[in-house]
Amino acid sequence: MKNFLLALPAAVLLTACDEGSTTSATSAAPTAAEQACLRDVTATTNNPDVALLGSEFSEAGTFVRVGVGPDRAPWQCIAYSDGTTDGIMSLTNEGTL
16 A cells, blocks of 8 residues: 555656647657748748747647747747648747847
């Protein structure tokens, strides 16, 4: 019984981690959705210095976070399965600059 009680919190934590697919910048290669957002954020910002910060997959569209420039200013993008993107915008609060 004692071993069961010790293993229970770990099992609950592992179960809670399986809510959806989230990737971070440590992934080996960007997915097609991530690549589409990297491409389109590069075009929107006219800055080729972009880095994948992370993404969250959804059947409706993959939410991708992209860092732009040497300071990795955060941008967001939504990529769809047909290779198109939408919702490209800066996450920086420019009103405080």
